[in-house]
Amino acid sequence: MADDFRRRPRRRGSALEDAILDAVVDILQECGYGELTFEAVAQRAGAGKASIYRRWTTRVELAHAAAHRILGVEAGPPDTGSLRGDLKAWIRLTADLLTGPVGQALRGAATEVLGHIASDTGRPTTLSRGWYASQIDVILERARQRGEDVVEPTDLVRSTPGTLLRFHFLAHGAPISDAVIDSIVDEVAIPLLVRSPACRHGPPTT
Structure with a gap:
């Protein structure tokens, strides 16, 4: 049975954004850009798609945000x-x-x-x-x-x-x-x- 994110503790603000961007990075690393969808990110992050769309409206924006996060930390x-x-x-x-x-x-x-x-x-x-x-x-x-x-x-x-x-x-x-x-x-x-x-x-x- 698929994990139901609604049963998990509710996250807000930076904690939720961190979980979403972590999910984006994992999908890019493991599957590539072609598999980067809002559905996949929501499932992996344990978040609702609406909470993602409120922050990023396209998967290009999602990819940008994840890349900037990595660059800011590592390079x-x-x-x-x-x-x-x-x-x-x-x-x-x-x-x-x-x-x-x-x-x-x-x-x-x-x-x-x-x-x-x-x-x-x-x-x-x-x-x-x-x-x-x-x-x-x-x-x-x-x-x-x-x-x-x-x-x-x-x-x-x-x-x-x-x-x-x-x-x-x-x-x-x-x-x-x-x-x-x-x-x-x-x-x-x-x-x-x-x-x-x-x-x-x-x-x-x-």
Whole structure:
């Protein structure tokens, strides 16, 4: 006989949200995005579907919430003592997370959103863009405190390393090699984030 969640102690607020997001992560890990339904989440979380719909109206939003929860807990930028080392360590850590529920959420949500765009039935969303940019801010602030000459990046520059990592994952899957990470850091991130010698002294005079 299936477990009847109505017989369990009633949960509210953060306790209920934790149970729901734990269920989402478990389903993504064990079954993949294709099996992520409100019915499955409600059954595993021991919650009513109405309580889930009040918080998240689509499974894309559910996947986003679960991914942000994992990223917020597990993927703070390491402090290695240098900008290049911090970037490599952080991108490696994030790339490894893409082999699990975060990757399932990213791939599934991207596929669903692209389908909505093609049929003009939905509005595109981007998984974790703001989180990636915020991690770059932490890494750059550490670099400034060490005396490294880094730029004040635009929003586009802040989001570029994370965008490249996500694009590579969506196009090629996981695992992501160290060579790819080195390319993102050395060919893109460092040139964008480190102030060039010419810029340190202002534009040339005539």
